[in-house]
Amino acid sequence: MIVHNRLHPATLDLDPVLRDQIAPVLPQRLRQAVLSLPDDIRRQIEEVRIRLGRPLQIYYGGREGFVTLAGSLSSRAEDGHLIDDDDIAQTLNLMTHSSLYALEEELRRGYLTIPGGHRVGLAGRALLDGAGQLRGLKEITTFNLRIARDVRHAAEKIRHLLIDSTAYRLYNTLLISPPQCGKTTLLRDLARHLSCGTLHPKLPPQKVGIVDERSEVAASWRGVPQHDLGPRTDVLDGCPKAEGMQMMIRSMSPHVLVTDEIGRPEDGAALLEAIHAGVHVVTTAHGFGMHEVRNRPVLRQLFEQGAFHRYIVLSRRRGPCTIEGVYDRRGERVQTGSESHV
Amino acid sequence: MFKLVGGLLILAASTMAGFRMANRYAERPKQLRQFVSALKVLETEIFYAATPLPDACQRIAARLPAPVGEFFHKISDKLRDGRGLTGDGAWQEALDEMRSSLVLKDGDRDVLRQFGRTLGVSDRSDQIKHIHLGVAHLTAEEASAREDQARNEKMWRYLGALVGLAVVILLY
Numbered sequence: 001m002i003v004h005n006r007l008h009p010a011t012l013d014l015d016p017v018l019r020d021q022i023a024p025v026l027p028q029r030l031r032q033a034v035l036s037l038p039d040d041i042r043r044q045i046e047e048v049r050i051r052l053g054r055p056l057q058i059y060y061g062g063r064e065g066f067v068t069l070a071g072s073l074s075s076r077a078e079d080g081h082l083i084d085d086d087d088i089a090q091t092l093n094l095m096t097h098s099s100l101y102a103l104e105e106e107l108r109r110g111y112l113t114i115p116g117g118h119r120v121g122l123a124g125r126a127l128l129d130g131a132g133q134l135r136g137l138k139e140i141t142t143f144n145l146r147i148a149r150d151v152r153h154a155a156e157k158i159r160h161l162l163i164d165s166t167a168y169r170l171y172n173t174l175l176i177s178p179p180q181c182g183k184t185t186l187l188r189d190l191a192r193h194l195s196c197g198t199l200h201p202k203l204p205p206q207k208v209g210i211v212d213e214r215s216e217v218a219a220s221w222r223g224v225p226q227h228d229l230g231p232r233t234d235v236l237d238g239c240p241k242a243e244g245m246q247m248m249i250r251s252m253s254p255h256v257l258v259t260d261e262i263g264r265p266e267d268g269a270a271l272l273e274a275i276h277a278g279v280h281v282v283t284t285a286h287g288f289g290m291h292e293v294r295n296r297p298v299l300r301q302l303f304e305q306g307a308f309h310r311y312i313v314l315s316r317r318r319g320p321c322t323i324e325g326v327y328d329r330r331g332e333r334v335q336t337g338s339e340s341h342v
Numbered sequence: 343m344f345k346l347v348g349g350l351l352i353l354a355a356s357t358m359a360g361f362r363m364a365n366r367y368a369e370r371p372k373q374l375r376q377f378v379s380a381l382k383v384l385e386t387e388i389f390y391a392a393t394p395l396p397d398a399c400q401r402i403a404a405r406l407p408a409p410v411g412e413f414f415h416k417i418s419d420k421l422r423d424g425r426g427l428t429g430d431g432a433w434q435e436a437l438d439e440m441r442s443s444l445v446l447k448d449g450d451r452d453v454l455r456q457f458g459r460t461l462g463v464s465d466r467s468d469q470i471k472h473i474h475l476g477v478a479h480l481t482a483e484e485a486s487a488r489e490d491q492a493r494n495e496k497m498w499r500y501l502g503a504l505v506g507l508a509v510v511i512l513l514y
Contacts, residue, residue, distance in 0.1 A: 090426030097394035
């Protein structure tokens with residue numbers, strides 16, 4: 001895994017992601033504890049868990065542990081620093097800039113994005129309006145800080161499979177995987193390669209339009225993408241996919257439309273419309289394999305219409321972004337010697 | 343000769359003291375008015391733009407003259423210093439630190455303290471309600487400050503000089 005850092009390699013030791021992006025949103029005590037963790041652990045932190053009345057916990061490199069105030073890691077919950085009201089209040093203030101009112105939409109969705117594109121999941125007490133609709137959260141007592149590390153070259157193994165080798169055009173592609181298997185990471189890397197023109201030597205750089213309904217692909221913070229997505233990429237942040245795709249086509253004339261997690265009927269219709277308009281699409285769906293493509297209503301319709309030329313199934317079997325298989329338009333495995341790469 | 347210089351010094355000193363007092367009466371309604379405009383800017387920032395507090399306070403600070411501008415500048419800095427202060431915490435700290443440069447009465451301070459307690463902790467519509475309440479209270483304080491000003495400003499301006507003159511005459 002290659003960790004992308006914006007700073008000079010010499011400062012890599014200090015872990016700028018943690019120091020400049022994660023530390024500022026942690027209260028002093030917790031910041032101290034996390035930054036004092038042993039170097040090899042600190043480097044691999046994936047999640048920091050802050051729960052009222054329970055010990056501070058981290059997940060790193062597929063393992064977990066409780067953190068003491070002195071910055072050591074223990075497997076026993078009772079050793080960890082117990083989170084109190086002050087910790088929670090300070091965390092909330094630091095993450096929201098003491099401005100809850102500015103995050104109404106985020107509180108309704110249950111997560112917020114902080115600078116650097118990291119995602120903070122929130123839980124507490126739900127606040128309902130008169131009609132029983134979720135209005136937001138109050139008394140937030142749980143934070144799940146998920147550290148987004150930009151994995152470059154995730155798309156390396158499959159890029160030769162995504163290009164029509166006679167016409168040198170991009171295939172319309174659907175990435176299929178269960179959560180946490182690197183679907184979004186791969187999508188992001190593909191978008192970057194397309195935009196930079198580095199996906200395939202014969203494929204010129206493409207104008208890429210990203211419709212980022214859940215602010216996950218570009219991880220925009222106040223409208224500014226926090227991930228590097230290449231020089232020819234436009235991002236429409238927080239917009240419903242179906243409308244967003246049409247808007248993108250009208251306003252940004254993209255060669256390639258990139259969007260995350262299609263599932264609703266209108267998403268399918270909008271995708272077909274985009275394909276008929278001559279735009280290439282790269283998108284993702286939750287699922288475990290090709291049988292879901294054939295059986296889920298929206299995906300089945302797209303499959304039957306031959307919307308996609310490539311289906312890529314991912315898993316976490318050998319770490320995130322393990323490629324389980326690449327299938328063509330008819331749902332048959334593509335035999336290009338790719339299995340040796342898998 | 344010495345007597346003359348001494349007399350002039352006394353006169354100058356008491357005139358200045360009188361002017362200072364008069365100025366306090368003139369400054370208070372001005373500062374209250376500036377707080378009112380600050381809250382109105384805050385309302386726009388919160389309601390239409392949902393600007394986070396540190397940025398909103400920064401913008402207010404840029405628009406208003408010291409010391410009210412400085413007050414909001416302090417709040418913005420405090421919210422950004424990484425201690426994780428609430429809007430309330432920063433507001434009260436700034437109010438304490440600016441105690442000497444803000445010529446406010448205790449009643450004015452109470453209104454401001456009360457307003458600070460709600461800063462940033464609720465949703466937009468609630469924030470707007472509190473801002474309206476704050477503006478109403480401050481406007482009332484401002485009206486009473488203007489009355490005080492009309493009654494006392496001129497008086498202090500003359501009183502200083504006259505008292506000085508009286509002392510000089512008595513000493514002669």
